[in-house]
Amino acid sequence: MNRVKRMQPVLRIAELEADKAGRLLSQAQQLVQQEEQKLQQLAEYQDDYRRRLLDAGRQGMTVDRLRLYDGFQGQLDRAIAHQKTVIATREQEAEQFRLQWQQLDIRFKSLEKMLQRLQQEADRQQARVEQRNHDEYARRGAGAKKAWN
Known part of the structure; x- marks a missing residue:
C-alpha cells in the first residue's frame, strides 16, 4: 500500500502534464482554423x-485604373501566399503539440496501469495477510476448545 500512496502524486503530475498538453494542442488547432478562415476570407475577397475588375473592364477603363487593379491584385496574391505560409507554420506547431500530448498521454496511461497493478498486488497481499490471521485465529480457537474439554 505504501508504494501505491507514493506513486499517486507522480500519477497526478503526469495527468496534469497530459491535460496541459491537450489544452495547448487544442489552442494550436484553433489557431490553424483561425488562419484558415483568414485565408478563406482573402480568397473570397x-x-x-x-x-469587379471584369465588370469594370466590360464598361471600359483607363490604363492607369487597370494598373491600379493589377497592382492590388498582386498585393492580394502576396497576402494569400503569406497566409498559406502562416497556416503551414501553425500546422507544424500543432503537430508538435500533438506529438507532445501523445507522449504525455501514453506516459500517464502507463503510470495509471502500473498504479492499478500495484493496488491489485497490495490488495492481494492484504487478503493473504487477513486469511493467514483468520486461519491462525481459527487454529487457536480450535486448540482452546480442546483444552477446555
Whole structure:
C-alpha cells in the first residue's frame, strides 16, 4: 500500500502534464482554423475583386485604373501566399503539440496501469495477510476448545 500512496502524486503530475498538453494542442488547432478562415476570407475577397475588375473592364477603363487593379491584385496574391505560409507554420506547431500530448498521454496511461497493478498486488497481499490471521485465529480457537474439554 505504501508504494501505491507514493506513486499517486507522480500519477497526478503526469495527468496534469497530459491535460496541459491537450489544452495547448487544442489552442494550436484553433489557431490553424483561425488562419484558415483568414485565408478563406482573402480568397473570397480576391474572387469578388476579380469580378469587379471584369465588370469594370466590360464598361471600359483607363490604363492607369487597370494598373491600379493589377497592382492590388498582386498585393492580394502576396497576402494569400503569406497566409498559406502562416497556416503551414501553425500546422507544424500543432503537430508538435500533438506529438507532445501523445507522449504525455501514453506516459500517464502507463503510470495509471502500473498504479492499478500495484493496488491489485497490495490488495492481494492484504487478503493473504487477513486469511493467514483468520486461519491462525481459527487454529487457536480450535486448540482452546480442546483444552477446555
